[in-house]
Amino acid sequence: MTAGTRALPVQxxxxxxxxxxxxxxEDFATVFDRHYPRIHGYVARRLGPGLADDVAAETFLVAFARRERYDLTHPDxxxxxxxxxxxxxxxxxxAEQRRYRAMARAGADEVSDGHAEEVAVRLDAQARRAPLAAALAGISKRDRDVLLLVAWAxxxxxxxxxxxxxxxxxxRSRLHRARKKIRAALDRTSPTTTTTGEDHRP
Incomplete structure (x- = not known):
């Protein structure tokens, strides 16, 4: 048994x-089936549905071509x-920058149905969407990659x-820096709201 296979919890x-x-x-098809929905969803949140199909599919084409280099000590x-x-x-x-800037310009959508409490929650989330999108557009790509892999993936x-x-x-340094900028942007929209800890994510 090799060092790589010892770390595998299941066959x-x-x-x-x-x-x-x-x-x-053909065994790689199972890896595709397991992970494609999440990878597609992540790409769609960052680039929009128009590019998600192609980028998600290309992710697995690249992975398949590079599978010989995969570190087998990582089961997942x-x-x-x-x-x-x-x-x-x-x-x-x-394209990603344009998406965030468009979201920032759009602001909150109208909400006209649902119970009062649900509507209030949705309005609060939508009110934060514009400054969040603006903040995401404003941070560096390196910081944004780490932030969104933690927050969205x-x-x-x-x-x-x-x-x-x-x-x-x-x-961790990039994540901390990105979270500080995101919190500052959201706090400007909710001056009575304070955030603590490291679990406040976009």
Whole structure:
């Protein structure tokens, strides 16, 4: 048994499937089925639905071509796939910037149905959408990548660092810097609201 396989909790973990796919390429289809919906959803949030299909599909084409280089000590291929997706998203930097700026200009949508409490919650969320989008457009791409991998993809800062090929400490520093800017933007829209801790995410 190799050092890579010792870390696998189950026989059909992502790492085991990727290893087997070197001999049986069709085994990679299970990795695709497991992760495609989340990768597609993440890309759609960053670039919009118009580009999501192509970028998500290309993520798995790149992953398949690079599967020989996958680190088999990591059973979950999610961070690796999000890293590939992030690199592809960076090729659409201008489209992402335009998306956030359009959201910032649009402001809150009208809400005319639902119970009063639900409407109030939705209005509050929509009121924050514009400054959030403006703040996302205003932070550096490097900081935004880490922030959104944590906030939208659900990765830890360590996983985000691994996905982007940077040290965990660098990822934490970028995350902290990005969160400070996001909090400042949201606090300007809600002066009576205070935020504490590290769990307030866009």
């Amino acid at each position: 059909d973990g992502d790492a085991a499937l990727i290893a087997r796919s070197l001999r049986e390429p 291929a999610g961070p690796w796939l999000y890293g590939i997706a992030s690199n592809l998203i960076s090729q659409h930097h201008r 659900g990765l830890t800062s360590e996983e985000a660092g691994r996905a982007l090929g940077i040290p965990a400490g660098t990822a």
